[in-house]
Amino acid sequence: MTVSDTRSAPAVRRGRSARSREDRRTGYLLISPTLVIVFTMVVLPILWTFSLAFQHVRLLNLRRTGLIGDFNLDNFDNVLTSPGFVDALITTLVYSVAGTACAIGLGLVAALALRRPFRGRGLVRACMLVPYVAPVVAATFVWSTMLNPQFGVVNHYGTTLLGWDEPIAFLSSGRPISPFGLDLHVSMSLVTVVLFEGWRSFPFAFLFLTARMQAIPDTLEEAATMDGATPSQRFRHIVLPQLLPTIAVLTVLRFIWTFNNFDDIYLLTGGGSGTQVVAVRVYDYLINRGDIGAAAAQALVLAAILAVLVTVYLKLFGRPEEVA
């Protein structure tokens, strides 16, 4: 990374300004295909979402809708006051906070457990990444089969070995769970999708935490051991402080991705039984109700809330440069 600044190297002195003019032209030439495709397929569509959100657009009258139309705030009014929107927002928040915490927690445990070398560690580490690289559709399908109340392997062993009274409908039970009599307004299905998110995303945290741990100089811990620090003290006072910046970055990244996540919940529960997050709700408005304007308005509200949350987090906990 030390050679990233190529300009400071003495360039060929002869004809330097001609060279830099040529560089500038070549630069634009080389970057332009990317700019064109990203501009037409990402930037313009995002701007168009704004336009759609302020118009009355339905799937049926789509052909007659232009970029400029009859702008008004009806969609936002309808969406924000419609029943279920606030619930979906709360569900999204619970899902992203708990899912992020599970993923990072499990990733940290895995990184610590696999820190000391042993035979076959490389293979074990590679295995840890499998849930993250496997296709989401296959992963959700096999888990829904495993959790199936009729013939799922989890419920089979739950009822025969663990003494459950009856099979648990992990993915279709909207009944709120109440551990120790506490009513948390969280359904069994929501707990399941949170745990699934932890399972699927912990490898990402594991990978980054492992990379960071390898950069901690051994001498620090050796010195602490000499001074009589126990393993837990070494973790708290040496390893953890070194990991905190990485954990902070991971928290932002995982939170953003979980907050925006559509695939996992759509595939596991379809958004039913207390798991409807805003992304799934947007899909429902777009496809099932054919209300494009309302879908766009909800997606914008989702993005705006995310932007506010991330900004607040960065203001509180970190410098924004750390994200990049």
Next chain:
Amino acid sequence: MSSMSRDALERRVLGVLRPLVIVFLLVITLFPFYYMVLLSFRPLESVLQDPGALWPKPGEIELGTYRDVLASQADGGQGFLNFIKNSFIVAIGTVVLTLIVAIPGAYAVSRLEFFGRRQIGALFLGIYFFPAILLAIPLFVFFTRIQQRGTLTGLLVVYVAQVAAVSIYMLRNYFDTIPASLEEAAAIDGCTRIQAMRHVSLPLAMPAIASNALFVFMIAWNEFLFALLFLVEKRDNWTVSLGLSQLSGSIEVPTTVLMAGSVILTLPIIALFFLSERWLAGGLTAGAEKG
């Protein structure tokens, strides 16, 4: 003395805990995939009768599920062979197009001084954090209106736009590590920028390009949301992911047959991953070690 015993106690507890944790992690990461393979080989009736079996009974292994899932609909199957073809077309097309676009782009961002160079990096990263569902709405509308929704080409273009930013980011980091002096030597010998890039930096960047190609392939192969929005009405154009998700909702297709479909969907990715795992893991965290 008490601190010594606390140390010894902690070491003993950790000595027991560590292998237990490792076994637990291996079980949760690998068992679902083992179970997937297991179910794909077992007859449905025996799964329903004995859901707890953790390995097939002797003589029970059945390959009919794979035949059923792969055969075309006309032959009474589910048509996964066709889905595989579609997935490959989209994934390989995305890789090729992305590399054509991203290699020059990454080189420019890494090496060439031009107006807006730094802003481009920030812009691209910003895009990465936008909700996909937000982008999906206008693209859905746009492709419906130009009547390209339902085509693999439309999907491919969307994928390229989605991954181009990440590709440029990954490749740029690698170009940054190649000493500029190598190209300057080529420049003294009379090479133009483009020649120097093609003959000096590009060959050196091959490992990064290969791992980036794999990364893009995996994203395109696994992608679900845009495939769902674009292709759902055209069964002939379904990708493997979409096919599996659509068929798993119907009661007519046995779970074991769909498990065979899951194995087919997962296998190429897992195989690619284990063949290239060292590369990929290194490439993913290349930017992290600075922090």
